[in-house]
Amino acid sequence: MRFDRIRLRNFKPYVDTDLRLTEGVTVIHGLNGSGKSSLLEACFFALYGSKALDGTLGDMVTNGAEESEVELWFTHDGRSYHVRRELKRYGEQIQTTTCTLDSDDEAIHRDGATDVRAFVADLLRMDAAAFVNCAYVRQGEVNKLINATPTERQDMIDDLLQLGRLEEYRERAGNARLGVNEVLGNKRELLRDYESRIEEREAKDPHETLNALQSDLSEVDAKIENYEQQREKAEQSRQQARSVLDEHEERREELAELEADVDDLETTIREDEAERERLGDRVGDLRDRVDEAEETLRERLAVVAVDDADPETLAARREALDDREDEVREELREARSRADALSTQSETLEERAADAASRAEEKRERAAELDADAEAAAETLEEREASLAESTAERGELTAEFDDEPVAVGEATAHRESVREALADVQAEVRETSNDLAAARSSVEEAERLLEEGKCPECGQSVADSPHVDALDEDRERVARLENTLAELNDRVEERTADVERAEALVEAENRIGQIDDTRELLEDGIAEKESEIAEKRERAATLREEANDLEGEAEEKRDAAETQAERAREVRDDVEELEAALDDLDEARDDLDAVEAGRDALDEAETEIERLGERRAEIADRNDERREFLAAKRSRRDELREAVDEEAVQSARDSLDSAEDYLEKVTDALEDLAERRDDLTSRIGAVENEIEELESLREDRDALAARVEELEAVHEETEELEAMYGDLRAELRRANVESLERMLNETFELVYGNDAYSHIELDGEYELTVYQKDGEPLDPEQLSGGERALFNLSLRCAIYRLLAEGIEGAAPTPPLILDEPTVFLDSGHVSRLADLIEEMRGFGVRQILIVSHDDELVGAADELVRVEKNPTSNRSTVERVADPSLSAVERPVGDAEHADD
Numbered sequence: 001m002r003f004d005r006i007r008l009r010n011f012k013p014y015v016d017t018d019l020r021l022t023e024g025v026t027v028i029h030g031l032n033g034s035g036k037s038s039l040l041e042a043c044f045f046a047l048y049g050s051k052a053l054d055g056t057l058g059d060m061v062t063n064g065a066e067e068s069e070v071e072l073w074f075t076h077d078g079r080s081y082h083v084r085r086e087l088k089r090y091g092e093q094i095q096t097t098t099c100t101l102d103s104d105d106e107a108i109h110r111d112g113a114t115d116v117r118a119f120v121a122d123l124l125r126m127d128a129a130a131f132v133n134c135a136y137v138r139q140g141e142v143n144k145l146i147n148a149t150p151t152e153r154q155d156m157i158d159d160l161l162q163l164g165r166l167e168e169y170r171e172r173a174g175n176a177r178l179g180v181n182e183v184l185g186n187k188r189e190l191l192r193d194y195e196s197r198i199e200e201r202e203a204k205d206p207h208e209t210l211n212a213l214q215s216d217l218s219e220v221d222a223k224i225e226n227y228e229q230q231r232e233k234a235e236q237s238r239q240q241a242r243s244v245l246d247e248h249e250e251r252r253e254e255l256a257e258l259e260a261d262v263d264d265l266e267t268t269i270r271e272d273e274a275e276r277e278r279l280g281d282r283v284g285d286l287r288d289r290v291d292e293a294e295e296t297l298r299e300r301l302a303v304v305a306v307d308d309a310d311p312e313t314l315a316a317r318r319e320a321l322d323d324r325e326d327e328v329r330e331e332l333r334e335a336r337s338r339a340d341a342l343s344t345q346s347e348t349l350e351e352r353a354a355d356a357a358s359r360a361e362e363k364r365e366r367a368a369e370l371d372a373d374a375e376a377a378a379e380t381l382e383e384r385e386a387s388l389a390e391s392t393a394e395r396g397e398l399t400a401e402f403d404d405e406p407v408a409v410g411e412a413t414a415h416r417e418s419v420r421e422a423l424a425d426v427q428a429e430v431r432e433t434s435n436d437l438a439a440a441r442s443s444v445e446e447a448e449r450l451l452e453e454g455k456c457p458e459c460g461q462s463v464a465d466s467p468h469v470d471a472l473d474e475d476r477e478r479v480a481r482l483e484n485t486l487a488e489l490n491d492r493v494e495e496r497t498a499d500v501e502r503a504e505a506l507v508e509a510e511n512r513i514g515q516i517d518d519t520r521e522l523l524e525d526g527i528a529e530k531e532s533e534i535a536e537k538r539e540r541a542a543t544l545r546e547e548a549n550d551l552e553g554e555a556e557e558k559r560d561a562a563e564t565q566a567e568r569a570r571e572v573r574d575d576v577e578e579l580e581a582a583l584d585d586l587d588e589a590r591d592d593l594d595a596v597e598a599g600r601d602a603l604d605e606a607e608t609e610i611e612r613l614g615e616r617r618a619e620i621a622d623r624n625d626e627r628r629e630f631l632a633a634k635r636s637r638r639d640e641l642r643e644a645v646d647e648e649a650v651q652s653a654r655d656s657l658d659s660a661e662d663y664l665e666k667v668t669d670a671l672e673d674l675a676e677r678r679d680d681l682t683s684r685i686g687a688v689e690n691e692i693e694e695l696e697s698l699r700e701d702r703d704a705l706a707a708r709v710e711e712l713e714a715v716h717e718e719t720e721e722l723e724a725m726y727g728d729l730r731a732e733l734r735r736a737n738v739e740s741l742e743r744m745l746n747e748t749f750e751l752v753y754g755n756d757a758y759s760h761i762e763l764d765g766e767y768e769l770t771v772y773q774k775d776g777e778p779l780d781p782e783q784l785s786g787g788e789r790a791l792f793n794l795s796l797r798c799a800i801y802r803l804l805a806e807g808i809e810g811a812a813p814t815p816p817l818i819l820d821e822p823t824v825f826l827d828s829g830h831v832s833r834l835a836d837l838i839e840e841m842r843g844f845g846v847r848q849i850l851i852v853s854h855d856d857e858l859v860g861a862a863d864e865l866v867r868v869e870k871n872p873t874s875n876r877s878t879v880e881r882v883a884d885p886s887l888s889a890v891e892r893p894v895g896d897a898e899h900a901d902d
């Protein structure tokens with residue numbers, strides 16, 4: 001097997017790295033912490049997942065990254081595989097989101113961490129632990145195998161060499177043996193149980209018991225047979241006695257019956273004779289009645305006027321009566337309906353007459369009302385005519401007022417207005433003249449005062465020669481003139497005022513005339529209206545009275561007609577009564593006919609009865625004759641029987657019956673006891689037979705069980721052998737392995753640490769390791785120095801690896817040998833030995849070796865050199881294949897020196 005390529009994304013310090021790996025020795029080189037170990041861990045993680053590593057999934061994902069991916073391509077047994085794992089962070093947790101394995105064979109595909117891990121473990125024939133123990137020597141784990149206890153070591157190595165399988169098989173065989181053993185134990189127990197049960201049953205000796213019971217049973221059977229024969233004989237004699245007695249009894253019964261029969265017959269004959277006599281009497285009675293009925297019938301025939309009582313004549317008579325009745329009924333119906341019709345007519349006429357009379361009455365009342373109304377209207381008319389005359393007189397007076405006036409009626413208002421204006425004009429003139437007068441008077445007074453003072457009244461200058469004083473006279477004249485004018489004017493005012501007063505009186509009169517005229521007009525209209533109303537009312541009253549007269553005449557006529565119809569109805573009702581009487585007569589005639597018929601029927605019946613009774617009497621006589629014969633026969637048989645009874649024979653039969661019954665009772669009891677005994681014996685025999693049968697079947701079961709136990713013993717032996725065989729085989733193989741391993745270990749150790757101090761290493765069957773010094777002293781490997789221990793461990797691992805490579809047939813799984821810092825504790829001499837070892841391992845068939853180392857010498861031995869570097873600022877690692885490893889060894893980084901030595 002070999003790794004071809006590893007690709008990392010966000011795995012530990014790697015952001016994105018893709019590294020191809022080839023066959024041969026690859027040395028991975030770099031400073032401390034640059035990420036070398038992480039690269040190897042990635043390969044291991046790809047194969048087995050995180051379970052096999054110390055850390056958790058979280059340690060795999062680069063700090064701060066959300067997801068991570070690791071892919072590994074590898075080749076095994078000529079087939080390529082590709083594993084891919086993806087991790088994702090979910091909050092605090094990291095989960096594997098993808099885990100697949102594919103191959104160039106399409107059929108091979110695994111999905112899911114568990115399937116992939118199982119597939120890899122199966123393919124490489126080692127699980128993660130085995131891989132770590134054998135192929136992947138992790139940094140600092142050099143002492144693991146040395147420190148392990150022999151048992152741990154044994155488990156590791158057995159596991160690697162698949163010896164574990166044999167142990168598994170041995171254990172399975174062991175389990176099978178235990179299982180068989182348990183079943184065997186159970187079956188043996190069961191077998192013992194069966195045997196003890198069989199013994200128990202045999203001890204009872206059921207066959208002997210059966211024999212005894214069967215002989216008892218045959219004795220009982222014999223007795224039963226004997227008794228049954230005796231019983232039969234007794235039954236026979238009982239039977240004979242019984243038949244004698246029965247016969248006797250029969251005869252006695254027959255006799256009794258006969259005697260009773262004879263008695264019965266005698267009684268019956270007597271009774272029937274009496275009956276015959278009674279019947280004879282009855283016939284006599286009936287004959288008398290027939291005579292009577294014939295007499296009555298003759299009388300009735302006379303009544304109904306029929307000669308003969310024969311049914312046809314009677315029926316014809318009845319038919320005639322019926323026809324007559326139909327006629328009468330028809331007439332009656334007609335008469336009744338006519339009478340009803342006439343009554344109705346009469347009533348209707350009566351009603352009409354009443355109606356006409358009441359209407360005439362109404363009309364007369366209405367005419368009286370109209371007359372009263374006309375009377376009232378005439379009074380009103382008179383009143384109105386009086387008012388009219390009054391107002392005509394008043395008007396004449398008022399019109400007379402205008403006679404001496406300059407105006408006519410109708411001009412008064414206009415006249416009043418002109419008179420008023422004339423008054424107003426005069427009054428205005430009076431006011432004007434009064435004012436002028438006052439002014440003239442005051443200027444006169446002023447001039448007079450001034451004159452007294454000597455001053456001009458106008459200019460206040462000295463009046464002497466004043467122009468104004470000259471005017472004083474004129475003014476005095478003027479005052480006088482004005483006083484005259486005013487007096488005149490006042491007279492005129494008086495005149496005009498009188499004019500106005502008169503004019504106002506005229507206006508009043510004129511208004512009153514207008515009112516009177518209006519009233520007169522109304523009165524004249526009212527008078528005309530009343531006159532026509534009176535005339536109309538009187539006319540209508542006359543008409544109504546005429547109509548009332550007519551209606552009264554009409555009522556008189558109707559009343560007469562009603563009386564006529566009522567009279568007719570009475571006549572018809574008399575006819576009805578007559579017809580009803582005729583109907584009653586018809587009924588009577590029919591009743592008479594019924595009586596005739598009844599009389600005739602009674603007569604017929606009586607005759608029939610007489611005939612019937614005669615027949616019955618003859619019958620009774622016949623039957624009694626028969627009975628008498630029968631009676632004679634019975635009497636002679638009775639006499640015979642009385643003679644035949646033998647009392648002695650009857651007594652002896654009775655005795656023998658008693659003794660037979662006595663014996664039968666006893667023998668029945670004895671037989672019952674015997675039957676009981678027999679049943680008991682039979683059931684006991686049945687039980688014993690069952691026991692015997694059970695015993696047989698128990699024996700059969702026991703035999704079968706014994707055979708099964710024998711088989712199981714054989715199987716048990718076989719499983720024991722198988723278990724031992726697997727144990728032996730493993731021991732044998734282990735011994736062979738231990739021998740090979742010891743040899744290889746010695747060879748390898750010799751190669752890497754050959755010196756004078758140690759002679760050889762011993763690996764015993766229990767995987768105990770002992771190192772022997774040259775002087776033969778044994779040494780516990782733990783006592784070795786650090787470097788020695790590293791070499792010892794390497795040797796052991798390489799030996800195991802060799803054994804694995806050589807010891808397993810078919811495709812050796814041999815994964816790459818991975819060494820992480822194997823040189824840590826080694827001095828330079830041993831480092832070169834290690835290089836030799838590596839070379840040798842290749843010779844043993846290890847195709848790929850991956851070494852993490854700083855050592856130049858190992859670098860020199862590399863076919864491929866991979867340099868790992870970490871960027872100190874970003875803390876991210878990168879890998880780089882160095883083209884020529886031999887060159888690179890010279891350019892070894894200085895910082896690595898401290899790693900080189902111990």
Ligand SMILES: Nc1ncnc2c1ncn2[C@@H]1O[C@H](COP(=O)(O)OP(=O)(O)OP(=O)(O)O)[C@@H](O)[C@H]1O
Binds near residue numbers: 011030
């Ligand atoms: N999950 C992680 N995320 C980021 N860096 C990590 C993570 N886990 C480990 N590292 C870093 O990877 C480095 C460890 O790498 P590794 O052990 O492979 O180094 P090395 O080359 O083998 O060193 P040495 O020579 O000392 O053995 C450390 O520097 C560590 O800080």
Ligand SMILES: [Zn+2]
Binds near residue numbers: 033139
């Ligand atoms: Zn390291």
